[in-house]
Amino acid sequence: MKYTILLIIVGSALVTFIPRVLPLMVLSRIQLPNWAIRWLKHVPVAVMAALLAQSLLLSDGKLSFYENSLNLLVALPVFLVAIFTRSLLGTVITGVICMMLMRYLF
Numbered sequence: 001m002k003y004t005i006l007l008i009i010v011g012s013a014l015v016t017f018i019p020r021v022l023p024l025m026v027l028s029r030i031q032l033p034n035w036a037i038r039w040l041k042h043v044p045v046a047v048m049a050a051l052l053a054q055s056l057l058l059s060d061g062k063l064s065f066y067e068n069s070l071n072l073l074v075a076l077p078v079f080l081v082a083i084f085t086r087s088l089l090g091t092v093i094t095g096v097i098c099m100m101l102m103r104y105l106f
Contacts, residue, residue: 052075055071056068056071056072056075057072070099070102070103070106073102074095074098074099074102077094077098078091078095078098081094
């Protein structure tokens with residue numbers, strides 16, 4: 001293995017690791033106010049909604065319901081499973097099975 005490839009791998013690991021660990025180390029040592037804790041609880045939901053909305057509604061950078069109709073149709077049972085079970089594994093399995101069935105049928 002070349003030395004430069006090893007440096008690239010180590011550098012990539014550091015660039016990935018530091019932004020994730022540094023905030024956890026800093027925030028674990030300070031007491032956050034209640035309003036900040038309540039606000040931070042909404043961040044994962046907001047990020048996931050933004051990612052899902054973009055992948056479900058946009059096609060080639062344009063809003064398109066017709067081209068994404070299969071994805072939108074599959075998203076309905078997946079959202080229901082996610083809401084009622086709150087199981088990540090169950091949600092992923094439901095999504096994979098529903099998409100597989102829809103692509104097979106259509």
